[in-house]
Amino acid sequence: MELPAVTNRDGAREASAAPVPVPVPVAFLGPLSSYSHQATKSAFSGPGWDLTPTETIKEVFEAVQAGAAVYGVVPFENSTHGTVTFTLDGLADRAGRCADIAVCAEVYLDVHHCLLGHRRGGPPLSPAVTRATPLAGLAHIRRVYSHPQALGQSAAFLATYLRGVELVDVSSTSRAAELTAADESGTSAAVASELAAEAMGLEVLARSIEDREDNTTRFFVLCKGVREGSGKAVGEGKEGNEGGNGYKSLVSFTVPHRTPGALADVLHCFKEAGLNLTSINSLPSLVQPFHYLFFVEFEGCRFDDPQGRVQRAVEDVGRIAQRWRWLGSWRNQWRGKGGE
Numbered sequence: 001m002e003l004p005a006v007t008n009r010d011g012a013r014e015a016s017a018a019p020v021p022v023p024v025p026v027a028f029l030g031p032l033s034s035y036s037h038q039a040t041k042s043a044f045s046g047p048g049w050d051l052t053p054t055e056t057i058k059e060v061f062e063a064v065q066a067g068a069a070v071y072g073v074v075p076f077e078n079s080t081h082g083t084v085t086f087t088l089d090g091l092a093d094r095a096g097r098c099a100d101i102a103v104c105a106e107v108y109l110d111v112h113h114c115l116l117g118h119r120r121g122g123p124p125l126s127p128a129v130t131r132a133t134p135l136a137g138l139a140h141i142r143r144v145y146s147h148p149q150a151l152g153q154s155a156a157f158l159a160t161y162l163r164g165v166e167l168v169d170v171s172s173t174s175r176a177a178e179l180t181a182a183d184e185s186g187t188s189a190a191v192a193s194e195l196a197a198e199a200m201g202l203e204v205l206a207r208s209i210e211d212r213e214d215n216t217t218r219f220f221v222l223c224k225g226v227r228e229g230s231g232k233a234v235g236e237g238k239e240g241n242e243g244g245n246g247y248k249s250l251v252s253f254t255v256p257h258r259t260p261g262a263l264a265d266v267l268h269c270f271k272e273a274g275l276n277l278t279s280i281n282s283l284p285s286l287v288q289p290f291h292y293l294f295f296v297e298f299e300g301c302r303f304d305d306p307q308g309r310v311q312r313a314v315e316d317v318g319r320i321a322q323r324w325r326w327l328g329s330w331r332n333q334w335r336g337k338g339g340e
């Protein structure tokens with residue numbers, strides 16, 4: 001993972017001859033052993049990083065904006081269940097509290113969920129009708145905790161083996177494991193990782209319960225106030241830009257609601273500049289009901305743009321959109337089958 005070089009020496013002791021480097025704070029959705037924690041460890045390995053859990057995705061944005069963390073890691077989208085709306089909400093910044101946040105890197109993580117809990121008598125159910133079958137009886141389970149994304153990614157297993165059981169949304173999968181461990185009745189379960197089972201002392205009641213084997217979550221690394229240069233710092237001196245495909249960029253914008261073709265006109269700016277789009281999302285703008293804020297991600301880098309294609313596209317977007325915001329350029333890390 002290539003990240004802007006940051007060395008924080010603010011805390012160097014006055015008495016020492018050489019400054020003592022202080023670990024760089026990195027915020028992520030906790031508690032420990034969440035998938036966000038795993039993604040953070042893969043991007044920020046080795047010494048020099050102070051990995052700090054938060055209770056919510058919103059707090060990751062706030063920590064980076066306030067300077068309490070230099071980087072923040074947030075889940076952006078899952079290959080099975082789609083966009084993580086809490087993160088889109090942070091990027092939309094409709095309350096105007098995180099105006100300096102930009103994306104400076106991405107991380108992909110293979111996500112394989114387990115059902116965690118306590119074993120109690122009874123053989124596992126049969127026959128096998130989903131990809132995964134329980135390793136133990138589940139008749140005693142009354143409640144399943146998890147992050148809504150993880151519940152959505154495991155929908156077939158839950159509908160088959162835990163039909164009618166209460167599904168409770170919580171802030172993360174590791175929080176779900178914590179709540180399950182705290183329930184002394186032993187009738188709660190969590191959809192979480194095997195790492196969380198080890199961390200919380202829970203048993204694995206079923207493995208690989210995600211609907212699809214290729215279940216993958218993409219995380220964004222957030223930084224503050226380095227939008228002009230973040231893309232350059234991230235990619236500098238490394239492999240080439242591969243005609244722009246080596247990078248991705250993100251912008252958000254609103255268009256005049258009553259102008260026919262206004263959204264198509266903005267999208268046309270990217271086509272005209274020869275920039276391939278990689279994702280489109282929208283959220284209510286919260287300016288007026290049923291007006292939208294759009295997010296467009298495309299292949300290209302604002303800071304390594306020898307043919308000026310990105311520059312041309314964003315200038316054109318600026319002319320057509322009501323308002324727009326640059327949200328960063330970063331190196332493309334997707335290594336999917338056949339590059340697709």
Ligand SMILES: O=C(O)C(=O)C[C@]1(C(=O)O)C=C[C@@H](O)C=C1
Nearest residue numbers: 034035036075147149172173217
């Ligand atoms: O709950 C966690 O463990 C998280 O890190 C959040 C999250 C998400 O929001 O998508 C991350 C990866 C998985 O897709 C499921 C949950």
